[in-house]
Amino acid sequence: MISRAFLFIVVTVYTAFAAGPFLWVATMSLRTTSEISLDHYAWPEKLHWEKFPQAWFNSNYSVYFENSLIVVVSAVAILTMVGAMAAHCFARYRFRINRLLYFVIFSAIIFPPQITIIALFQTLVQYGLYNSLIGLTLVYIAVQLPLTVYILESFFARIPADLFDAARIDGYPEWHIFWKVSLPIALPAIATTVILNTILLWNEFLYAVVLITDEAKRTLPLGIQRFMGDQLEDVGMIATGLMIAIIPVVIIYIFFSEKLIQGMTAGAVK
């Protein structure tokens, strides 16, 4: 009984520790800064919902949001297709340099971003893709490709080979085998990579801060940083801005928490 109680205390304390900061920001997002400066830890007495439209319209949040949406959706769409094709090929065809090519792509997972980022900056400037959402999208595809191929390859490799042999004997062309056999079976894994890449790219900061400086092209993380700089002492307003950024992630998370945990842990568990 004592150990049960002890366990309960550990769980509660750790949960408060992990989730507390978000709860705190959530309460502040509904209070005005003058209320907050009286007591930073009070429960909101009057819910100031009007702060959300204020934060949205007073800064360029709608622009940031739209930019993030465009970049993330197009990057993830292309990434999934390109990654799935490569992963299918690595898992299904036996050719001499198969493992070598796979290793070449996979090894990029450990590259520190600096090794590419300066040259990417130069290259994108040269081709007029600096400060452009297309440029950022292309870079994002390249950045997430190794992880995507890695997750999908390990899933494709576990699909029983008999299925493909049967399709081949039936005279399916190679493309149809991929499109009509591999992809439908791999849908759970594909969903995992889609959700995972969406969250990771939605939060991405380093490449964005290097490749985008134009106010009209900023993605959400850059926008939040900018917003913080503008409001500076207006803690209440920044808290509202933070909540606007957190909410989409939380919504995705509520619907797909299991898939997401799977995706995040896929690399860690063999």
Add this chain to the structure above:
Amino acid sequence: MADTESAARARALPLPSAERQPWGAIIAFLLPAFTIYTALTAYPVFRTLWNSFHTVLPRKEEFIGLANYVTLAQDDIFWRSVKNTFIWACASPLAEVSIALLLALALYAKIPGMRFFRIAWFTPVLMSYVVVGIIWVWIYNYDWGAANAILRALGLEGWARAWIGDPKIALPSLIFITTWMWTGFNMVVLLAALHSLPSEVIEAAELDNCGWGAKLWHVIIPLIRPTLLNLLVLSFIGKMKIFDLVWITTKGGPLWSTETVSTYTYKRAFEWTTFDLGYPSTIAAVWFVIVLAAVLTLTWLFRQRDRLEY
């Protein structure tokens, strides 16, 4: 271990009349991925290496041989940032994984509402470092931040301090943030690993009446070794890359006490008005080699120990 794995995979692969490979299809499937990889990963790597032997100004590039490397060897801020990054990359995995393991063991016995707790613990990982950074700047605020508020409430007034304003404790304070973020993730992974163990093993250890510590050290840790090692390496790699959190909270200050290689490279490339991209490329090239060497050494060390034990 990897060998048996690839052998098993090779057996699973179909043999489409082995002599005739559908090369057309293979090339078509790989072409898009390799085009992107070549243009946006491989080429930039080589260009960065090329840069590192040059002065790269907006309209002028000049070969200067190893001059950048010589300067780098004497660049105190660079070595400071290497030291900081390594402290981070070594302290974090140990803290995260050991705390997570203890918590996971405490929770191994199923508790009601497990699903809810799992979701709650996982939340910090999903937030961007930008959001997390801003929240923790507030938590560490000297006057009203939660850290000092809790200390004052506990009567430890004297312990209150400017957590990220004091060069002596700024780095540990930032390491604490990443530990807060990632412990839950590690715990969820370890819980999954523990639950996948055959329960007989743990029960048998219980019957043999061996102590808690012995059970942990001799039974549980060896069984989940692969997962533990993977988590350590994963956390290590993540911390070697760290940029966003530092950039939002301290920008490497005060007095370079939290400067990491990522922030220093960024400053030299895009903040300082030297306009030279050659020198930051040298930093990147040297760091690239250090990271590769560190990761290879780690995997090699772990392999080696595996071989010795079994």
